[in-house]
Amino acid sequence: MTREIDLDAFVSAWADGGLVLDVREPDEYHVGHVPGALPVPLAKLPTWADAPTDRPVYVICASGNRSLIAADLMHARGVDARSVAGGTRGWARAGHPLATGPHPH
Template sequence: MFHTQVPTVDAASVPADAALLDVREQDEWDAGHVDSALHIPIGEVVARLDELPDDRLFVVCRVGGRSAQVVQYLVAQGRDAVNIEGGMYAWEAAGRPMASSDGSEPFVL
């Protein structure tokens, strides 16, 4: 079995106006997420493909594993998708803005 190369980008290089897809679970999202991101847990991505924008999609999870799987799937479907290397931990470390669902201090769960 072979692995195809997954397109990746570091968190600091993601454009501020990028279309982001967060594939983490609800509790992870609630703790801390990118305010403008679309939240579709990994298990729902296939069923909700029609909700994804047509532009380049930057996909994120906690550390990059789940989002890499989603990027692999999206690329196989002919979509322009990129994995955010290091996930939300890298996003937070890069000082990128985050929000929580309840207004408290956001963190990566």
């Protein structure tokens, strides 16, 4: 069963340098993403080989639906994956910064 993290707890994890994985499509990611979030679209996640097993991974999408699916897939591979409730929309609505373009920062 996937663990879900609320936005307040995610803000703390992000501020502490937590690994954030954005599973939205590239066009969504380019428009605005959590600074530092790595782009790995959900469709490519099964072949993504860089998932760490030594620390939590915070998985985010637009609203929290795709990130739940992604976190379940990662959990099955032994990754401590946590879906971010509210997703990037919730992050932006709360007034947190967004980065744009194809790169994490």
